[in-house]
Amino acid sequence: MKNLMKYELRKTLAIKLMILGATALAEIVFLIGLWADRNRMTGIGVGLLAMLAFGGVMIIGIASVVILHRDMNTKQSYMLFMTPNSSYRILGAKVLENGISILLAGAFYFALAALDITLLFAHEGRLADLWNWLRDLLQSFDARITMDTPTLLALNFNLLVTWIGTVCAAYLGDVISTALLNGKRYNGLVSFLAFIALMWLVSFVQGKATAGISGIRTVFLVDGGIALVFAVIMYVLTAQIMERKLSV
Amino acid sequence: MLESRSVTKKFGSKVAVEQLSLVLEPGHVYAMLGPNGSGKTTWMKMAAGLIKPTEGAVLFKGSPVGIESRKHIAYMSTEPYFYSWMTVKDVGRYYRDFFEDFSYDDYKGLIKRMELTEEMRIRTLSSGMMAKLKIAVTLARDSEVYMLDEPFNGIDLLARDEIRESILEHAAENKVLLLSSHLVEEMEAIADRAVFIKNGRKADECDVEDMRNAKGVSMADRYREIYGHEGVQA
Amino acid sequence: MKFDPNRPIWLQVMGDIRTDIVTGDKPPGSKLPGGRDLALIYGINPNTAARVYQELEKEGLCETRRGLGTFVTEDGERIAALRAEMAGEAVREFLGRMSRLGIAPAEAAEMIRNEEENDHA
Known part of the structure; x- marks a missing residue:
């Protein structure tokens, strides 16, 4: 399993390094803007970083589906299926590697954002304002939503399983179209449609299940639980x- | 050691292998012969556990081939299959990571004999170099069964001797070697048993030296008898 | 070595070794390569190589000493007999070919003598 995951990481390494490189560039733009007091540059840096944080996670997911597609549809499939590993392990390594990557990427961008926001306020000489800002931010949520630690954990659980569910749906969509069409045309379109249908099904069930629930934490948990089951x-x-x- | 029991493989309506029964015993080098498209490759992929038969089963030591048998059967496909980002060294490491019977030292020796270096990139290998690399990495396993699909394809005349020798070095009393080829002449001296596949079916199976002794017939002669005009390859 | 694919390969390799024994390239009592090595030297199947030694042993041209390997016989008479046998084969083959050209053995013998004198002249 460890070896399978190692090679899944290796396959996605180039794209991950590219995202990391782009992030470093955006961070440099942000820092130079901050240091040189050029607000526009700082703004561009912040915009780019925000885009990369969301886009990067998306790209990592898409890349993993593209790789699965290649691993099923080209001669490179021998590399996986000649090894003494079951399909469950081969697929499991992909899901796990992707989940861990997303978790790390999320943590990385969260830490980076925290650092940059701190720097921003420190630079303005208004570090004290940071705390006010944060408090305002939290208070701007619905008064009933108290972002205590359990709720935050529930949210993180929800985000992670939702993501893994999304990746699994994309995998399933891809292998369905591969098994049905076997390298024929419209393979990509069919897998995309299958993916959309699966995602719709999951959110439909989630919507039904969480309809009568009022507590936000419970909603996160039920919603995430359904995503996990799917x-x-x-x-x-x-x-x-x-x-x-x-x-x- | 390896047994094919009435194996049939269909791709849609096309029958690639039909009711093929075969028993491969250790201590022999088998030549699996037949024109392109006769079903050799499809049968080998089933024996390697890469695709599943539509009917029948391939058994390794009495159990259907699958995840367990992949540990003991070294299979070399005719097409290149390595990841394009790999170097020759990466290919060896990949095999070392996944096959307990793989020896990196043997691999080093083999790639040297094949005039390859560890630094070479898969992306830049010529088809001949790729063919040699596939053989090197497969033979660096110490497996009970070796199945090489078209090992002489794309190999120039000078390298063929080296390939033939490395293959023969792996022939042993406790091992099965199965080589497929449509280059029958290459097989004459190294195989002691021949299996002829025609239209997905087994057309004949024989001891090559006995056939020469009894009838003065070579493997190539028998090939011509079985396939007639359609078996003549460019 | 290039093989004739229509004749058993063990016979052809045997012929090669027999020649080496008669010419002294493989002297009496010398060690022959092991079965596996023989297979590699000639590029032949190991079972075929094993058969070569079986047949040579049957003919009394070599002997296998347990744990030591296979050796050329030290029996000089046996080697002399082999030489006579191989010479006989060569003569019969030669006469056969002459006969197909319409040349009788006596005439062939005369031609050999003439050829030899020309060589010496």
Whole structure:
């Protein structure tokens, strides 16, 4: 498993380094703007960083689906399926590697944002204002929402399983179209449509289940729990189809 | 050691392998012969556990091939399959990471004999170099079964001797070697048993030296008898 | 070594070794390569190589000493007999070819003598 994950990381390393490089550039733009007191540059830096934080996570997800597609549809499929590993392990390594990457990327961008915001306020000489700003930010949420630690944890759990569920749906969409069309045209379109349909199904069920719940923390948990159940079902289905189809 | 029990493989309506039964015993080098498209590659992929038969089963030591048998059967496909970002060294490390029977030292020796270096990039390898690399990395495993699909394809005349020798070095009493080829002449001296595949079916199986002794017939002669005009390859 | 694919390969390798024994390239009592090495030297299947030694042993041209390997026989008479046998084969083959050209053995013998005198002249 460790080895499978190592090579999944290796396959996505180039794109991850590119995102990291772009982030470093944006950070430099931000820092130079801050140091030279050029507000426009600082603004551009902040905009770029925000874009990369969201876009980067998206790209990592898309890249992992593209790689799965290649691992199923080209001769490179032998590299995985000749090894003494089941489809469950092969797919599991992909999901885990992706989940860990997303977790680390999220933590990284969160830490970077915290650092940059601190720098921004410190530079303005208004470090004290930072705390006011943060307090205002928290208070700007609905008064009923108290972002205590358990709720924050529930939110993070929700975000993570939602993401893993999204990746699993994309995987399932891809292997369904691969198994059905086997390298024929519209393969990509069919997998995308299957993905959209699966995502709609998940959110439909989530909507139904959370309709009558009032507490935000409970909503996060129920919503995430459903995403998790779907992720597991889709993972098993994907691995089952892979096992039947195996390589090209 | 390796047994094919009435194996059939269909791709849609096309039958690639049909009711193929075969028993491969240790201590022999088998030549699997037949024109391109006769079903050799499809059968080997099933034996390697890469694709599943539509009917029948391939058994390794009595159990259907699958995840467990991949540990003991070294398979070399005819097409290149390494990741394009790899170097020759990465390919060896990949095999070392996934196959317990792989020896990196043997690999080093083999790539040297094949006139390759660890620094070479997969992306820049010629088809001949790629063919040699596939053989090197497969033979660096100490497996019970070796299945090499078209090992002489794309190999120039000078390198063929080296390939033939490395293959023969792996022939042993406790091992099965199965080589597929449509270059029958290359097989004459190294294989002791021949299996002829025609249209997905087993057309004949024989001991090559016995056939020469009894009838003065070579493997190539028998090939011509079985395939007639359609077997003549460019 | 280039093989004739229509004749058993063990026979062809055997022929090669027999020649080496008669010419002294492989002297009496000398050690022959092991079965696996023989296979690699000639580029042949190991089972075929094993058969070469089996047949040579049957003919009394070599012997396998347990744990030591296979050796050329030290029996000079046996090697002399092999030489006579191989010479006989060569003569019969030669006469066969002459006969196809319509040349009788006596005439062939005369031609050999003439050829030899020309060589010496």
